[in-house]
Amino acid sequence: MPEKWEELIADKRARLAKTIPAEWKIQTLPAEDSVIDYPAKSGFLSAKELEITNSTATDLVAKLATGELKSYDVTLAFCKRAALAHQLLNCALEFFPDAALAQAKELDEYFEKNKKPIGPLHGLPISLKDQFRVKGFETSMGYVSWLGKYDTDESIMVTLLRKAGAVFYVKTSVPQTLMVCETVNNIIGRTVNPRNKNWSCGGSSGGEGANVGFRGGIIGVGTDIGGSIRVPSAFNFLYGLRPSHGRMPYAKMANSMEGQETVHSVCGPITHSVPDLKLFVTSVLSEEPWKYDSKVIPLPWRQNEEDIIKSKLSSGGLTLGFYNCDGNVLPHPPILRGVETVVSTLKKNGHNVVPWTPYKHDFAVDLINGIYASDGCTDVYRDINASGEPAIPNIKDLLQPNIKKADMNELWDVQLKKWNYQVEYLAKWREMEEQLGKELDAIIAPITPTAAIRHNQFRYYGYASAINLLDFTSVVVPVTFADKAVDAKKENYKPLNELDGLVQAEYDPEAYHGAPVAVQIIGRRLSEERTMAIAEEVGKLLGNAVTP
């Protein structure tokens, strides 16, 4: 007889709690809103473990590759810190330190025997969103009806990361359906922001955002179909890469709306620095993912593309567009200041920054929202209803039950409109280049209209999702923090529309004080090398080359 959904949840919570060894259990949860300093203060981690987890992935793999560090020690440090992260932030759906430590040991033995690393990520723990299938573990993806499904096969990304030497230890939480930029599900509840439990960690890769933001992970792997890598990166003062579709493998992942191809979800890393993003991308590409996943383009790392940007840095500078409003929803004052900070910093350093007029972003956002709901939301409600669990309230704006499915010819019409729009956007890009007489290297824009948002307030996905519709490469760069002393609420603001009014009304200088502020750097399709290099420069100039 099928169990009741509440029982399935209780069972899962009990199983999850048991994965944390007694010696890592926090006896009394801290009362403060922010737990970002907890690892340093709590005494759970040794000085060495703090040093490891406060490092960069690039440094760690260098030390693992020489034998200066052992995978076991690095893995243990991250397992401990992730255990704290989960207890404080509620960010894990699966946690398996024993398997991770066993895997680490094997890698150490390999190193001992062969005197060389097994691959570019030798011994490095990597944190995975709970869409990645890892043999022997459960993938629920926040659906109660999926609980108890243990994977017998692996996602291609996991297989290739494993070949590259990565160690797996945690699969992090997601919102029910994945289609929300906050992280809440009925199984474990809500994941919160390490900097303030009243703020969201973002979503849908929110468990990654929280875990990596807390440094319970050094590289987290998320997915993005409408902001799901970039929003958690932004809300946790991290770097995040949304590669264009076809750059990173996605085969054999769990997903909502599997087989939907009108707008593709993509995999990408969330880290504390651009070199760590690059480490991840180069490591995956070195495994030739196109020989495993038919959707991956045979495009190895193009160092020459990165070098084009580097050479511009040393002569003439970059040429960048920017916008601070997409014409649909005006960002909160901290975000407007964030864009302005980036623009003025770049200009001060000799770069050419010009206004970019967002081209029909209202059209783009409507189109992609229609795509998300094109099956009448049949797929997501099938998986919600299968257990009897309720839908989370956050999905009600985007995914309504029992709406009309698109007809096949309507879908083709949408797909044609999408393509035409993309082609028109490229024409605008070329026009700008003709005007300027040189390449437009990237565009700087908000990624959300708000700094790390208060719970249940995420309403407007358009800054992120318009870029998904274009399939442009985008890198999130952390900029600053909301500051009640300078980010005053707008008086007598005349909203552009009802949604804009709602979003603007949510701003409260006191409540948002200290919340992370980010921008995204947008490059043309499949411009990962160039766009990451630009993001690296922007981060450096802002003083955020490596975030805390």
Place this chain on the structure above:
Amino acid sequence: MPEKWEELIADKRARLAKTIPAEWKIQTLPAEDSVIDYPAKSGFLSAKELEITNSTATDLVAKLATGELKSYDVTLAFCKRAALAHQLLNCALEFFPDAALAQAKELDEYFEKNKKPIGPLHGLPISLKDQFRVKGFETSMGYVSWLGKYDTDESIMVTLLRKAGAVFYVKTSVPQTLMVCETVNNIIGRTVNPRNKNWSCGGSSGGEGANVGFRGGIIGVGTDIGGSIRVPSAFNFLYGLRPSHGRMPYAKMANSMEGQETVHSVCGPITHSVPDLKLFVTSVLSEEPWKYDSKVIPLPWRQNEEDIIKSKLSSGGLTLGFYNCDGNVLPHPPILRGVETVVSTLKKNGHNVVPWTPYKHDFAVDLINGIYASDGCTDVYRDINASGEPAIPNIKDLLQPNIKKADMNELWDVQLKKWNYQVEYLAKWREMEEQLGKELDAIIAPITPTAAIRHNQFRYYGYASAINLLDFTSVVVPVTFADKAVDAKKENYKPLNELDGLVQAEYDPEAYHGAPVAVQIIGRRLSEERTMAIAEEVGKLLGNAVTP
């Protein structure tokens, strides 16, 4: 008041007839089945014009680039020969020698003034399938209801070819709907094979096959969603490239089922040699098509990929798989002999050729047939019925009116199955490489089960379409000709299934004697450089480096 469809056709035929100047009109059509020698014998073309049209595109652009040849003369020669082709084969839907000669004159003036070519195709006439939009001309694509639609915008491919220096002079015929591998529509009727009017020129880029086969064109541009470049190439003893999706621009083309993205139609060249295929591809890529068409991958010509194959040729040889039966339909004896000829020739020349087991091609063919019909054929019958014209009989097997549309979730299921199948096929490819201990460079296979087919007999698309489902790169290589003296009909053949029985029964050594036989060389996705280099080697070894 809307005109009757018969009147629209009569008007179009009259307009088309007028485009041929009186001095190029054939007074008495030849009685022979083959007209392949007509240009040389008829006296319409001067010796110089015969020399030009019997040349290769690679030679022509070299001479145009030094001023040794004028675009006007080259264009005039091809216009004349295409005029003959159309009168003999019925291959053009639009013919515009005046505009072409004016364009050629401008290019000659440019050369005169600047002492250099405008681009890599300076002054070269290029023949286009009637899906390409050229400003000022009509795109009917074989639908009566589209007659009278004159283009005010151009396909991106046309824009870029124009920038590269190409001259346009003809748009060639297609089957109604494009979804047939023979070329017949109600507007101008049937296009026939220059080698024998009783044979098909193939389809859907059949007008290209006939025109280029007759050397009324030197490079023809077709499209392929299920064999439409490759079959006309095969039936006319030509080379044809079906690039993988995303390599060549397709934006702003006319098409059936516009917006259908489950399996993409792609553009590619049809020529008499591999260097001419390469000339086309490198010329288009040099215009950076990815800056114009969002679906094009930023992948410039990779000389290093071609060089990998070249270096294998000089040490160790190629490693190739082959199959002569896909398990669904056994090819006719001339095709079986064609595959065997290629395999033995390669082996004799030191290459490693091993059997390849086609993986679930029955599944692939069923899946793609379902995709073609996924809108219940609404789109194609809308355009057929809009004028009242009847459907051609050839589409009845593939596209039936009033069948059930796929539901959105059914489509997603099909798309997921497609992806999984592609991933499984890649696994088989890797397994073979592991067995062999080296790279499997490509697979040799039939492209059709028959040599150039008799009219209305094309029944099985699976040799071509399974490769479209995989989105593998494929190059057709002409091999030999059916020979009644050696290609005996199989006695007491036990068919694999009903369709196989029908196909095998069609074979008649007498009727097919002399019909072109070809194979396809299949490479992994986006392997254009390598696969063309392999095709070039195969063609050379067969003695077909440049076909007549």
